[in-house]
Amino acid sequence: MLTVPAIMTACRDAQQAILSGDEFQTLTEEEANEFAAMAARIIPSDETPGATEAGVIYFMDNVLGDESRAEILESLKSGMLEMQTVVALDYNAPYFHTLDATQQDAVLRQIETTPFFNTIRYLTVAGMFSLPEYGGNRNDIGFQLIGIPGHGAWSPPFGFYDADYMEKGE
């Protein structure tokens, strides 16, 4: 079971790791900060934990280190610079991650049709719902979000409608 203390611990671990900046194998500290901030707006932390607590940035760092994704990593680096140009023009600030959430959302709305944003979104969702061994989905936060308590075997009835069918016989 995912308890509130477990979420808090995961959250604290994730933030500390991001702040320390030295755990990343592939991403620079700046990239990690920027991508993690984007992920945190794509799947925000509200009543339930989001991309930050799930450690999505560690998933990104892991899978972007794969040789077959070298081109994707390069495109993300240039995409980040273009995003930072938007940040500089609109907010006179150097980094996306230092903006407040409202400002960040406004920036993302400007770039949400770009390949850069779509790739970060893809990696965020993937980091939320892949097996934890890839670095994200810590404590099964993604699976918990969509209502799968664990993900092993099930037995009938599986849901409301088949339970109703079993009761009524058709």
Added chain:
Amino acid sequence: MAEASGPSFPTREEVDFVIIGSGAAGGVMAKELATAGHSVVLLEQGPHLQAADFNHDEWGNDHNQDHMWGAPQGHPQTFRKSEQDQAEERSTVCGYAHNVGGSSMHFSGNFWRFRPIDFMEASVRGTISGTNFADWPISYEDLEPYYTKVDWEVGVSGLQGPWDPPRSREYPCPPMPIKGPDVLLERAAKSMGLTPYPAPVAILSQPHNGRPGCIHCGFCNGFGCEVNAKSSSLVSMIPLALESGNCELRTYSTVFRIETDDSGRATEVLYFDREGNQQGQRTRAVVLCANGAETPRLLLMSESDLFPDGLANSSGMVGKNLMFNGYSTVVGMFDEEVNGYKSVPASRVVHDFYELDPELGFYGGGGIDARHPSRGTPLNFALSVDQMLGGPSWGSEFKNNLAYQFSHIAAFDGHTTSLPLESNNITLDPFVRDRWERPAIRCTYMDHPDDIATMEWFYNKSVELMEAAGGSNISGFYAENGQEGNVHLLGTCRMGSDPATSVVDANHRSHDVSNLFICDGSSLVTSGRGQPTMTIMALAFRAADLINQAAQRNEI
């Protein structure tokens, strides 16, 4: 060293049979030929994974292509819609698992038999101009005993339905328990006067042949089964082939040529072993079961002075008539938890529309089953739900939608016919090569207008059913501009009596090379209604039976 199992045959001495490919057909073939006492070398380009290797790893399966293989593993393919276009390089176009058991390892397990009409539809319905729509050289009655062998030896769960063709023996396992989406489909279909019934699946509902029943984990489609309840050739056939002591399985063995002698008989199969060393296994006969994309590629690569257009290709039909089957999906939201992500992909099917009324003005037919959309796995769902249902693709609302929709959604899917066309085909890409320097598979494909009309018809019927089921926020998809890839790879070395228009005869012996047999999805003359693997396995049992009989008569 390649992983070796069973006996070890010297490559320079002839074995009775080399089987190329260990999938749905190759696995059956290996078991049938080896247990009949023949020496068999079974060549498989991938690894021999087992239940313990399988898990719920969507990232590894889908995004790293651990099983399917594609560009990341050095196996790019190319695609174009017509011969006028320049083919584009893609990671995967024709999808299949690269491992012992082939795609039967990761398939969804829907196991509809074909019906009598499938084998003689051109006669009954009439030929269709501009297509190669034709009767099969065999009938349902010819294949029925072998369908029953698949039921019992491979393991199928089901219940004879009102539309099903006659069967000589009941299913060995009762149908799977009904799921939420299927209750919704069944009730809607009955309200419309239709006759839904339990979907036959190659997944065990109870223990059978020493394998356990399904644990309903929901990770069937695209995944290996972690408890061996899914009836792949990997778990149902390969162990028997190896236990016979007559079959040597060579994994990581990538075939690049079938060698022939001056008399035009196949003599040797050339392949790269895991280290990339060239090997050649001498053999009395070759059985090619590499799938509807790999089989024609290998034949086209095996050209020679005697066979300038590719081996067994005097008809010009090698690689032609590729059929994907059509597809439509309609999703709806429901107030209570549907939880379609649990258990097998589908537990009910509506087969009232197997043959659409010719008065509609186009040819087609198919079935509708109920599922969880996008296969019911969390990552696949989360990546596609905004496109299915609309709504934002990021932010709090996106997150809240995900949390609710995964458990409250149902999909009604259409599975439909494809017409055989020469313009839909597999050829050798002239520019792109794989890691073994083999020409990449080039797929040229554009659905026939009738195929698209059929998909649209099933889409519209599924919308009606979804409305009758009480779904809200109904939306869906069919390939109105044509499909650009699939995992059903059918028709590319079709059976037929006439050597001028077909590649193999009714016994799966190639018309041109007397000791070359071809049996897999490529053998199909027509596409069926969207679930071909049952028929591929039945064809393999039948072909093996005929090969064994021919061997007894010394007629290989």
